[in-house]
Amino acid sequence: MSRLHKHLVITNIAIMIVPLLITVIVASAYIFVSFTIFDTSISSESIKNLTNVEYELFKANSGTFQKNPEFLLDKDFQKNLTIRLSSINTDIVIIKNSKTVYSSKDFSQMAIERCLDFSKHNYLRSTVDLDGTPYIVKVINQTFPDTTVGYVILLAQIDKDVIASKDFIIFVIVMFFLTFIITNLILTYSFSKSMVKPILRLKDAASEISCGNLAHEVVVEGDSxxxxxxxxxxxxxxxxxxxxxxxxxxxxxxxxxxxxxxxxxxxxxxxxxxxxxxxxxxxxxxxxxxxxxxxxxxxxxxxxxxxxxxxxxxxKLDLNQMPFNFERTDVYNFFRHCIEEIEPELEKANIKIELINMLPDYRFLFIDRTQIRRVVLNILDNSKKYMNKENGTIEVTLREKDNNIIVQIKDNGAGIPKNDMPFIFDKFYRADTARSTKAGSGLGLAIAKQIIEGHQGKIWSISKENEGTSILFSLKKL
Ligand SMILES: Nc1ncnc2c1ncn2[C@@H]1O[C@H](COP(=O)(O)OP(=O)(O)O)[C@@H](O)[C@H]1O
Ligand SMILES: [Mg+2]
Incomplete structure (x- = not known):
């Protein structure tokens, strides 16, 4: 089950369980308080009693005399009704044309007026106190056979506990709905906070992106x-x-x-x-x-x-159309050959070249000879091209460091202006002085970099204007 699914199930269960639980707890507290402080006991007995009375009153309301109003004036019917109602402690008063025509108990005119008045204004509570005794009052509008109007008033005498029970039931129902609504609101809010809001944010971000705004950061929030x-x-x-x-x-x-x-x-x-x-x-x-x-x-x-x-x-290098052909190569011999190849050309320009081997033994490397040769020639070509001294010298040093062999090609030429240093390995980059004096494509070092990186190596430079330049590159040992 996904966590989202779990969250939904838990939320749904909580919406039902929480109000129930709260209602039960509060109801217990209510019973406890009414018992200890008000000395009324809310028992199932009194609740049953109450429902019984309510039921009888309801029955009476839709009972025979509603359909056959002439019975109301019949003495026998009145007697029977009185007996039946007395079983649930209920009295009956029949009023016709504002006159009491029957009353099972002697109620004062004032008490009857109060009942009528009460029923007009109270819809929820129908309990009224008459001479210190609480009654549930039901007033039924009645039309008699001779078209005169009147009322049938049913007065069920109840004790304190039953009233308390009635209040209790209303309280429990109201309590349940209230907690139900509140729980619902809280859970809906939390749900919206953890799900809906982030989703709305995502929606905003998506529409921003579709408009081409890629700077709009998505806040990472919400449920897992x-x-x-x-x-x-x-x-x-x-x-x-x-x-x-x-x-x-x-x-x-x-x-x-x-x-x-x-x-x-x-x-x-x-x-x-x-x-x-x-x-x-x-x-x-x-x-x-x-x-x-x-x-x-x-x-x-x-x-x-x-x-x-x-x-x-x-x-070709850029398009990866030049697969490297790695071969086991003796480093020293390889560089010696490269140098021998270019030496005559350098001699013509009055530049001496020297190979310094600081590798303790012969070292073998896996390299693409043609490509590395190209790197060396590109670098040496620069040294020759940017030489500004009468007696030019170039030193090629082979050194070992950690797992690499470092090749350093150092000249005593023009050097590279500090400002140009970061860019000399970029494509087409040529220092202004070079551009104005020497021919070139600006690709020599960019190509060298591509090849060295293809060998998992690094290439960098050290230079001081007017003093000379060192280009160094590393090649991983076997
Ligand atoms: N040995 C060097 N001495 C002085 N400047 C150098 C040297 N090597 C490289 N440079 C500078 O780096 C730039 C880039 O070199 P490169 O990529 O070979 O292009 P190019 O040789 O066609 O100008 C050169 O234009 C030059 O300004
Ligand atoms: Mg060059």
Whole structure:
């Protein structure tokens, strides 16, 4: 049984049990108080007596003389009626045309007037005190055969206990209904507080979300299951918000990508166009000049080519279209080969490169060699590109830390301005100085980051402007 179900069942039972219980307790207290303080005993006997009297009076009310009013004036009928009623201690007074035509007991005119007057104004209570004796009075309007009007008054003599019993019964009934209504109100209120209110709140939140307002927080409250519902709803909202945010970020990225590509590709292509025009127009009028122009055109074309390569590579990584091919690799040898490959190129730029191996033994790693090679070349390419010293040096250090091998590539080049540091691994990000002086796609480090993260590693940088840059990355050991 769900907790919600239980709650409903308990509420329903409580609506019946609580008023009953309260009524029983209060009724017992009532009996106790009336007995000890007012010295009246409410017994089943007196209640029975009372119901008996009430029943007889009711019977009399709808009895024979109602249908056959002529009997009322018949002496024998009056006598029989008197005998019958005397068994329940009841007297009868017949009034015709404001005159008493029969009375089983000698009542004063004043007492009769009081009875008539009383019955006109009291609907609930019909007990009247006549000369110190309490009576239940029933006044019946009567039309006689000769169309004159009058009354039949029935006066049932009762004792104190019976009156108390009558009051008691009324009290119990009123008490029960009162507690029933109050319990109902309280339980309905608590039900609405724990169920209806949270549901209404959820409804509001849902309509807010459907209007696109994802900032509207759902208050988690109410009974367990409603609470769970609120919680799930809130989670859904947060997920939705997140996905909307990511969507927007993707969209921004795409826009930036397009504007960056168009801008960065335009620069070399514009200059290619210029040089080709120079040749066509005959500005390059000697074979040496033409050769110089063609060389420039070639290098610009290489730039465009490598930018497009970067772009393609990056988008493939982004789309997860480049599955990693992990192979067991000897770290030191691997980095040695990478360095040997780029060394001649660096030498031309007067940069010395050194590999420092601080690994105690040979270490093996599971890496995708082609990809990690690309990372190393991207980083070394930057070191070369942003070198501003006569004697450039690059140190590649292999180190071990905890469960990782750390590769540090340190140069003594231009360094990265502090403000640019947080962004150098972002796509298309290039420091202003780099943008204005060197060609590049701004994707080199972004690609490196993607690859390293694909190896469950981390990449970061330490740099001081004008002194140099260190790019470090970690690779998990076997
Ligand atoms: N070794 C370095 N020395 C100085 N600046 C660097 C170095 N490496 C990276 N940077 C800065 O980080 C930016 C991002 O590098 P990268 O993603 O490779 O793009 P790109 O080389 O095409 O400019 C560069 O534009 C440059 O400003
Ligand atoms: Mg680069």
């Amino acid at each position: 299951e409603i609470r769970d519902l609120c919680q799930s709803f809130e989670q859904m909202r947060l997920k939705l918000k997140e996905s909307v945010y990511t969507q927007a970020k993707f969209e921004d990225n795409r826009k930036m990508l397009i504007s960056s590509i168009s801008h960065d590709l335009k620069t070399p292509i514009t200059s290619i166009k210029g040089y080709v025009e120079g040749i066509l127009d005959g500005v390059a009028n000697s074979p040496e000049k033409i050769e110089k122009y063609l060389k420039t055109i070639y290098s610009k074309a290489v730039q465009v080519d490598s930018m497009i390569d970067d772009l393609l590579f990056h988008s």
